[in-house]
Structures are given as structure tokens and as C-alpha cells.
Amino acid sequence: MQRKIWLALASSLSVGAVAFAGSANADVGIADIMGDQSTTEDIVSYGLGPRAQRYSPLATIDKSNIKNLFPVWSFSFGGEKQRGQESQPLIKDGVMYVTGSYSRMWAIDIATGEELWQYDARLPEGILPCCDVVNRGAAILGDKVFFGTLDAKIVALDKDTGKVVWRKTIGDYEAGYSYTAAPLIVPTEKHGPLILTGNSGGEFGVIGEVQARNPETGEMVWSRPTIEGNMGTLMGAESTMTGTKNESWPGDMWKNGGGATWLGGTYDPDTKLAYFGTGNPAPWNSYLRAGDNKWTSARIAIDPEDGEIKWGYQTTPHDGWDYDGVNEFIPFDMEKDGKMVKAGASADRNGFFYILDRTNGEFISASPFVQNITWAKGIDENGKPIFDPDNRPGNPAESADGKKGKSVFAIPSFLGGKNWMPMAYSQSTKHFYIPSNEWGMDIWNEPVTYKKGAAYLGSGFTIKPIFDDYIGSLKAIDPATGDIKWEYKNKAPLWGGVLTTAGGLVFTGTPEGYLKAFDDETGEELWKFQTGTGIVSSPITWEQDGEQYVAIVTGWGGAVPLWGGEVAKVVSYLNQGGSVWVFKVPEQLAAR
Amino acid sequence: MCGLLGKSANGTANAMLATKRTISLRQRFVTRVSVVKNSVPVVCLFLCLIFPALSHASRDIPADPFESVMWKLMVERHFPGGEVVFDSRVKVSAPKSAENQFHVPITVDATELSDVEEIVAVADLNPIAHILTVRPKKSLSFVGFRVKLQQATPIHVGVRTSDGVWHMGGAYIDAAGGGCTAPAMAHGMNNWMKTLGKTRASTRRESPLSARMTIRMRHPMDTGLAAGIPAFFMNQITVQDAAGETVAELDLYEPVSENPTITIKPKVGQVEETLSVLARDTEGNEFGFPLTVPAVAAQ
Structure with a gap:
């Protein structure tokens, strides 16, 4: 009892501290978000800038002094909810805003590592997250922080107190909708800043959608479904249909067609377009949905003013392998053949690294970034995959009993050449750093019909490594040529994001628990630190009081232990954690 | 505190009660409290000059009948x-x-x-x-x-x-x-x-x-x-x-x-x-x- 009283007293004191800090803290403006990449003292967007290049111009920590990087503090997410921490923290005015699994968020005083507030979403029974209880991060604007919850809601919290300002529904969690990505804040001329969200649930036959809301009130401004035949909305009324009904879908299959926008999006201030990846078509059994199945396994460019799709590009039309191509599309300017191209890059689940013209979606190039790809013989000059019909899992209707089609071994596995974990683009080396995995799968099809809230796959599968000694592979790739410049091999599959800096460093975490730093030109491992549990999140770096900090969220989990098949053996010994680690070079070593 | 007393009606009432309390402190229940607003300046002056230290002291809190x-x-x-x-x-x-x-x-x-x-x-x-x-x-x-x-x-x-x-x-x-x-x-x-x-x-x-x-x-x-x-x-x-x-x-x-x-x-x-x-x-x-x-x- 006494202990509880003191705890209560302590918490009331810290609330006082927040109120004080709050009065000194400036609000975040849309210009701060758009300029986030160049302002090193804060991180107010997912990906260190709207283009999500995950590149920091900071060079205080470099190849020569990285050996002196030591932890400052570690903060526990506590309780029994430790698993599955995929979050990237935000930094503003000496406060870290970090989300955790099971739809939680904390504000932490960076100077001391002490909690300022915690928010725990009250989740209903019966939520249906397909691929663990993760959250990937928050957005910040004005005096609010925003994040999505596993029951498919978006919540706005007062950034100084953690109290709910508004909370809105993205989708029906009982039908399989959930939300795990970081929201994206974009400027518009007509509506002011908008907060954009995607959705998750492609395994339950949901309809992928992007929704745009007023960040002040949470009121919906527009919505744009990804599956053709479905209607968008604008200012509360129906706007336009996505595509043309039944152009690339048979019958009513478009009504539960998937295409979930579960990884969020990026924004390019240059083209004023928001880029979203769209997930796998539903069901997985491709014989039930003849056609290209637009816009599944695609990148779409949306005009934030009205939610209209400006262009779309399918990486895996008529997907039959769960090549769930939501992968982030990173705008960057590429010098090719002496010309500067307004390009965008995406490393797809299907194993190919795509360069598109970000102004119009035209195909520029595609090159494999994982080995031994089997599902396609290549990508043709128009950007279409050259399918290998022998390596598409067979039609169950053609089997003797109609219950199971021919099984094939396909590479990459459905968890992808690259999954959710974001790559980084260095403005110093002009290279992309891709966290990838070398694995394949046995996959076969089964009959399936849609039922609300039930898995809608029509497939069976098991994942297998393709090399004895490693699965994870961090690669440096030159986007102009598609050449792989260096590779770091990791025994367990890589499941965390990448960060690169002007200091010539590439950071990423491993399931074995190490945060590692590599030389951006050679791939030489320069530094590592054991955090005590698997890392499946994205590192950040920023400057505070003249010192460069690095932070990483730790906590093993995500889709690999749930879906990994044979691979699960490689990772079954990994222990759960659940914390944030913050590093810097101690003052007494900084000069050396 | 004294500055506040000059500005706010609430403050003046508090000051009055502070003087009253010295009488009723030992009582468990005060049945009636009267506030005489027109004597405010005098009270303020009195408190400010004579008991500057008191102006920052915490309130006297009556004993709790429930002995919490x-x-x-x-x-x-x-x-x-x-x-x-x-x-x-x-x-x-x-x-x-x-x-x-x-x-x-x-x-x-x-x-x-x-x-x-x-x-x-x-x-x-x-x-x-x-x-x-x-x-x-x-x-x-x-x-x-x-x-x-x-x-x-x-x-x-x-x-x-x-x-x-x-x-x-x-x-x-x-x-x-x-x-x-x-x-x-x-x-x-x-x-x-x-x-x-x-x-x-x-x-x-x-x-x-x-x-x-x-x-x-x-x-x-x-x-x-x-x-x-x-x-x-x-x-x-x-x-x-x-x-x-x-x-x-x-x-x-x-x-x-x-x-x-x-x-x-x-x-x-x-x-x-x-x-x-x-x-x-x-x-x-x-x-x-x-x-x-x-x-x-x-x-």
C-alpha cells in the first residue's frame, strides 16, 4: 500500500514536470516536417524526412570515433507486453515519443531517460493482427502526437500530457482491419496539413485504403480505396471510383480484394505526391481472381488535395506468392547517363529493386537484390515480370480431389526479399542500403471462400533457408546500375530498418540483439552493441546540446517467429525484451 | 502572497480566515464563517508588515475528525x-x-x-x-x-x-x-x-x-x-x-x-x-x- 502511494505521488510530480516542460516546448509545424531531414536537432517524421531516406547529415560520429559509442540509458516498456517492438521514435525539444507493441506510447525525457507519460490504448477482445502486435511509429504536428492502434483506430494525444484529444476509426477490427504503420503528415493547399493513414488486413480480405484527416479534429477529408471498383470519398461525399470495375478482377472478387496499405507512405515535396505501397491481393490462391488485380502489389501516387490516384505501377500483377509489395517508395534524385532523373526506389517483396520516374510512375529499371529468384525470369523493358509458369503454385481445381494444387518451391519466400523493414539512401555515397533475406518457400493453393473475420488465403506454405550459413543480408546497391557494392551476411533473417549518416556509417539491428554500424563504402563492421533481445526496428540519430545521439528500440517479435516455418528454428532461442536504448560518445572520449 | 491579497477577492477571504483560524483551530467543526470584505487593506498591511515570513508558510490544516x-x-x-x-x-x-x-x-x-x-x-x-x-x-x-x-x-x-x-x-x-x-x-x-x-x-x-x-x-x-x-x-x-x-x-x-x-x-x-x-x-x-x-x- 505504502509503495503504491509513493508511486502515485511520484507520478503526480512527473506530471508537474511535463506541464512545465510543455510551456517551453514549441509546437511542430508542417514546415518542420517537410524540412526534417536537414534539421538534425529533431526527428518529426517517420524516416527522417517526408521522403523517408533515413539519411542524417550528422557527421560528429564517424568511422574513426564510432568505437567510442556507448549507451546513455535504456528504458523498459515494462510489464508482460515486451514482444514485437518495430517502432521508430520521434524527437522534439529533448523529448522522445516512442510507440510500443499492443498500441502503447511513451514520452521520455532524453536528458534523464525518465518517463514523462504513458498511453495504453484499451484494445477490445478479438483484434485480428495478422503479423504480431507491432506498431511502427508516431506522427507529430502542432501540440499533438498521433499513432494507430491494433483495433484500426487513429488516436491524437496531447504531446505534453498523453491525454486523448480525438480518436477515429480507420476500419472494422472484427472484419480483420488493423493499423500498425506510422501515419504520414502532408501539406495541402485546399485543406492545410492532412494526416494520412493506410490499413492492414490483407490476410482477411479487407480493402486497402488511404484515408486523409484533419489533424486538429480527426474529421475525414478524403479516402481512396486501392482496389478497382471501390468508391473514394471527398468531404463526406462519394468522389470517384478507383479504376474501372472488373477491368482486372473477375466477378465480385474486388469486394474483398486486399491491397492493404499497411506500411504507410512517403511524400515528395517536389512532386507534391504521396506514395503508398499496396499489399497482396486476397485470397492468395491466384486462380480465384484471373487478371492483374489492380492496384494490389503496386505503388500508387496520390494527389493529397483530393485523393485521386495520379499513377500506379504494379510490381507483381496477378500475384500468386504473397509478394505483398507494400515496400516503401523513396524519392531521390538520380544521376544517370549524365542526366538528373526525378526517381523513386523500392526494394520489393518479390526480390527486385525498382527505379521508377516519380513524376509519372514510368519504369526505369529493375534488378534482383536477392539470389536465385525463381518466380520470374526477369523484368522486361516495360517493367512487367517475365513469369515462369512452372513456378506458380498450381490450381487446386485441377488436382484429383480438388483440395490441393501442385506445390512449388519459390524464391523469395512470401516474407519477401525485403519485408516491412525500411532501407536507407545515402546522399553521400548515392547508394541504397537494403535489409534483405535469402530464403524460399514451398507453396501450394487450396480452395477458399470469404468469411468475415476469417483468414482468406487459400494457400499453404512453409519457409526454408536457401543457404546453410545465413539468411539475413544487408546490401549496398547503386541505383544507377543495380550493382551490389557490398554485402553483410547475418545468420538470422534481418527484420530491422536501416539508417545512414554523413559520418559514413550504416546502422542496423539484428535478431541476435546487436545494433551494428558498418562502413558505408566497404561494408566493414565498425561497431556493435548487444542489447539483450532481438532488434526488429529502425535506428535514428539526432543532435542534442551539441552531441550526436543514436537510439534503437529493441524487442524480438514480428512476423518471423509467427510465420517463419523452418526458419523459426534459427530464431527460436531468442529472448523477448522491450525497451529503447540511447547511445552517444561520452564527453571524455569525444575529443579522441 | 501579499501581492496576491491585494488583487484577488479569494485571497482577501483567505487572509481573513487565517486570522479567524487562530481562534478556531482546535475546533473540529466550524459552523459559521463570516467574511468581512471591507477590512481587507488593513489586514493585508498588518500581515505584510508584521508577519512577512508567514506569508509563505503553508496553510494551517485543521485536525481530521476521521484521523486519516x-x-x-x-x-x-x-x-x-x-x-x-x-x-x-x-x-x-x-x-x-x-x-x-x-x-x-x-x-x-x-x-x-x-x-x-x-x-x-x-x-x-x-x-x-x-x-x-x-x-x-x-x-x-x-x-x-x-x-x-x-x-x-x-x-x-x-x-x-x-x-x-x-x-x-x-x-x-x-x-x-x-x-x-x-x-x-x-x-x-x-x-x-x-x-x-x-x-x-x-x-x-x-x-x-x-x-x-x-x-x-x-x-x-x-x-x-x-x-x-x-x-x-x-x-x-x-x-x-x-x-x-x-x-x-x-x-x-x-x-x-x-x-x-x-x-x-x-x-x-x-x-x-x-x-x-x-x-x-x-x-x-x-x-x-x-x-x-x-x-x-x-x-
Whole structure:
């Protein structure tokens, strides 16, 4: 009892501290978000800038002094909810805003590592997250922080107190909708800043959608479904249909067609377009949905003013392998053949690294970034995959009993050449750093019909490594040529994001628990630190009081232990954690 | 403090009471406190010149008739600012012993006091003490509610009048343990979220000028202290009249019982009147409904 009283007293004191800090803290403006990449003292967007290049111009920590990087503090997410921490923290005015699994968020005083507030979403029974209880991060604007919850809601919290300002529904969690990505804040001329969200649930036959809301009130401004035949909305009324009904879908299959926008999006201030990846078509059994199945396994460019799709590009039309191509599309300017191209890059689940013209979606190039790809013989000059019909899992209707089609071994596995974990683009080396995995799968099809809230796959599968000694592979790739410049091999599959800096460093975490730093030109491992549990999140770096900090969220989990098949053996010994680690070079070593 | 005294009416009242207290300090209940406003400058001058040190001293806090070990902390945290006096006009009705520690009925009647701005109720020995705060605007200084108790505890109710004085009342309730750390009954049902905010309410006329309104809204009122269940509770109720004027505002906290049951007494005219109730929980869910007070019956 006494202990509880003191705890209560302590918490009331810290609330006082927040109120004080709050009065000194400036609000975040849309210009701060758009300029986030160049302002090193804060991180107010997912990906260190709207283009999500995950590149920091900071060079205080470099190849020569990285050996002196030591932890400052570690903060526990506590309780029994430790698993599955995929979050990237935000930094503003000496406060870290970090989300955790099971739809939680904390504000932490960076100077001391002490909690300022915690928010725990009250989740209903019966939520249906397909691929663990993760959250990937928050957005910040004005005096609010925003994040999505596993029951498919978006919540706005007062950034100084953690109290709910508004909370809105993205989708029906009982039908399989959930939300795990970081929201994206974009400027518009007509509506002011908008907060954009995607959705998750492609395994339950949901309809992928992007929704745009007023960040002040949470009121919906527009919505744009990804599956053709479905209607968008604008200012509360129906706007336009996505595509043309039944152009690339048979019958009513478009009504539960998937295409979930579960990884969020990026924004390019240059083209004023928001880029979203769209997930796998539903069901997985491709014989039930003849056609290209637009816009599944695609990148779409949306005009934030009205939610209209400006262009779309399918990486895996008529997907039959769960090549769930939501992968982030990173705008960057590429010098090719002496010309500067307004390009965008995406490393797809299907194993190919795509360069598109970000102004119009035209195909520029595609090159494999994982080995031994089997599902396609290549990508043709128009950007279409050259399918290998022998390596598409067979039609169950053609089997003797109609219950199971021919099984094939396909590479990459459905968890992808690259999954959710974001790559980084260095403005110093002009290279992309891709966290990838070398694995394949046995996959076969089964009959399936849609039922609300039930898995809608029509497939069976098991994942297998393709090399004895490693699965994870961090690669440096030159986007102009598609050449792989260096590779770091990791025994367990890589499941965390990448960060690169002007200091010539590439950071990423491993399931074995190490945060590692590599030389951006050679791939030489320069530094590592054991955090005590698997890392499946994205590192950040920023400057505070003249010192460069690095932070990483730790906590093993995500889709690999749930879906990994044979691979699960490689990772079954990994222990759960659940914390944030913050590093810097101690003052007494900084000069050396 | 002295600077403040010159500026605010509340402050002046406090100063007056500070002098009065030296006489009544040993009394457990002050039955009547009079405030003489026109002597303010003299008092201020007196205090400022003679007792500059006192101007920063904490308030003298009267002894607690319930002998609560938490009393001073409760006053510091929940009854800040003005003078604190025990006052028999703050009537707190509660059972001597709780039949059910999850639902302990408490009624606060401070209708004999005028110029009431705020009613604050705390359960001293609950892990979360603050039960609720009521700001009666166009309603009588009356509130009924049910509370969860973690163990036998004193209840303190402070009624702040516009002069800043906290008029205190209270009760001591014996109770079995565990009211705040057990999961809500709702969690035995897997569809409890569907009925969130479902309301039963009744109003009846008590007098030509007032009504009695009781509402019961479905809500688990999770304290965050039951294992694995985060805090989730109804935290704001606002009652408005037909013209949109506030009748009463209530801030609820974790100790309020599951399916909060609240009684207030709106001041109304003699004709039929429709009030509106707006409630909000800590997750931003909002619930609203109208409630009609019947006209005075024809004689």
C-alpha cells in the first residue's frame, strides 16, 4: 500500500514536470516536417524526412570515433507486453515519443531517460493482427502526437500530457482491419496539413485504403480505396471510383480484394505526391481472381488535395506468392547517363529493386537484390515480370480431389526479399542500403471462400533457408546500375530498418540483439552493441546540446517467429525484451 | 502572497480566515464563517508588515475528525489554495460498512452552502484517491455516486465556495479489500465494448425549481491496476440545458464504480425542459443523450 502511494505521488510530480516542460516546448509545424531531414536537432517524421531516406547529415560520429559509442540509458516498456517492438521514435525539444507493441506510447525525457507519460490504448477482445502486435511509429504536428492502434483506430494525444484529444476509426477490427504503420503528415493547399493513414488486413480480405484527416479534429477529408471498383470519398461525399470495375478482377472478387496499405507512405515535396505501397491481393490462391488485380502489389501516387490516384505501377500483377509489395517508395534524385532523373526506389517483396520516374510512375529499371529468384525470369523493358509458369503454385481445381494444387518451391519466400523493414539512401555515397533475406518457400493453393473475420488465403506454405550459413543480408546497391557494392551476411533473417549518416556509417539491428554500424563504402563492421533481445526496428540519430545521439528500440517479435516455418528454428532461442536504448560518445572520449 | 491579497477577492477571504483560524483551530467543526470584505487593506498591511515570513508558510490544516493518516497529503493534493474548515453543512452519507467494495454508494449534500464552485471527493486510502470533481453551475450542490474501495478508508469531500474556502465533510467506511485491483465484471463478456456508453437514466421533479437526475452508463471504469488491463474510464460528463448553458460538469476518475451511476439535481423552470448529457471517456469515445424534466404538475 505504502509503495503504491509513493508511486502515485511520484507520478503526480512527473506530471508537474511535463506541464512545465510543455510551456517551453514549441509546437511542430508542417514546415518542420517537410524540412526534417536537414534539421538534425529533431526527428518529426517517420524516416527522417517526408521522403523517408533515413539519411542524417550528422557527421560528429564517424568511422574513426564510432568505437567510442556507448549507451546513455535504456528504458523498459515494462510489464508482460515486451514482444514485437518495430517502432521508430520521434524527437522534439529533448523529448522522445516512442510507440510500443499492443498500441502503447511513451514520452521520455532524453536528458534523464525518465518517463514523462504513458498511453495504453484499451484494445477490445478479438483484434485480428495478422503479423504480431507491432506498431511502427508516431506522427507529430502542432501540440499533438498521433499513432494507430491494433483495433484500426487513429488516436491524437496531447504531446505534453498523453491525454486523448480525438480518436477515429480507420476500419472494422472484427472484419480483420488493423493499423500498425506510422501515419504520414502532408501539406495541402485546399485543406492545410492532412494526416494520412493506410490499413492492414490483407490476410482477411479487407480493402486497402488511404484515408486523409484533419489533424486538429480527426474529421475525414478524403479516402481512396486501392482496389478497382471501390468508391473514394471527398468531404463526406462519394468522389470517384478507383479504376474501372472488373477491368482486372473477375466477378465480385474486388469486394474483398486486399491491397492493404499497411506500411504507410512517403511524400515528395517536389512532386507534391504521396506514395503508398499496396499489399497482396486476397485470397492468395491466384486462380480465384484471373487478371492483374489492380492496384494490389503496386505503388500508387496520390494527389493529397483530393485523393485521386495520379499513377500506379504494379510490381507483381496477378500475384500468386504473397509478394505483398507494400515496400516503401523513396524519392531521390538520380544521376544517370549524365542526366538528373526525378526517381523513386523500392526494394520489393518479390526480390527486385525498382527505379521508377516519380513524376509519372514510368519504369526505369529493375534488378534482383536477392539470389536465385525463381518466380520470374526477369523484368522486361516495360517493367512487367517475365513469369515462369512452372513456378506458380498450381490450381487446386485441377488436382484429383480438388483440395490441393501442385506445390512449388519459390524464391523469395512470401516474407519477401525485403519485408516491412525500411532501407536507407545515402546522399553521400548515392547508394541504397537494403535489409534483405535469402530464403524460399514451398507453396501450394487450396480452395477458399470469404468469411468475415476469417483468414482468406487459400494457400499453404512453409519457409526454408536457401543457404546453410545465413539468411539475413544487408546490401549496398547503386541505383544507377543495380550493382551490389557490398554485402553483410547475418545468420538470422534481418527484420530491422536501416539508417545512414554523413559520418559514413550504416546502422542496423539484428535478431541476435546487436545494433551494428558498418562502413558505408566497404561494408566493414565498425561497431556493435548487444542489447539483450532481438532488434526488429529502425535506428535514428539526432543532435542534442551539441552531441550526436543514436537510439534503437529493441524487442524480438514480428512476423518471423509467427510465420517463419523452418526458419523459426534459427530464431527460436531468442529472448523477448522491450525497451529503447540511447547511445552517444561520452564527453571524455569525444575529443579522441 | 501579499501581492496576491491585494488583487484577488479569494485571497482577501483567505487572509481573513487565517486570522479567524487562530481562534478556531482546535475546533473540529466550524459552523459559521463570516467574511468581512471591507477590512481587507488593513489586514493585508498588518500581515505584510508584521508577519512577512508567514506569508509563505503553508496553510494551517485543521485536525481530521476521521484521523486519516493521509489527511495532510489529501489536502495538499486535492484541496489546494484556500482555507480548509470542517463544516456540518457538508453532509456525506455513506454506509458504515460496505456491502460490496466494488459499489459503495455515497451521497454528498451541500445544498445549505451558497456560491459553491466545486465539490471534490477523495477516498484517502485508495491507491488512486481522487474519486470525482463536480462543478454545479445550474444545479444544486448535490451529487450521488458509487465508488470502488481498496480497503477500509476515510472519505473526504471538499466543497469550495467562491471565496476559496474548502468546506469539508466526510465519512469512514469499513470495507473488504480489492475493489480497485480486480478486473471489471464487464471483462467476463467478450463483447463488452459493444455496450460501452449504453445508458439508463431517469429524471423526476423534486420541487418547482429543481429535478433529480440519475444516469447509469455502461463502462468498465478500468483503474489500470488490474493485471494486464490499462486504465480506461469515463472521465467527463457535462449536462447542458436547452439553451446550451452548462447545468453541471463532472470529472470522474478511476475509483468511480463500473457502470458509473451518478445523481445530480439540476435547477429547472416550472415548464417541461429537455437537458442534454454529454459524456467522454479516456479513449475519446463520446456518448450523448437527451433527458426531459416534466413540467410542474397542474394542481
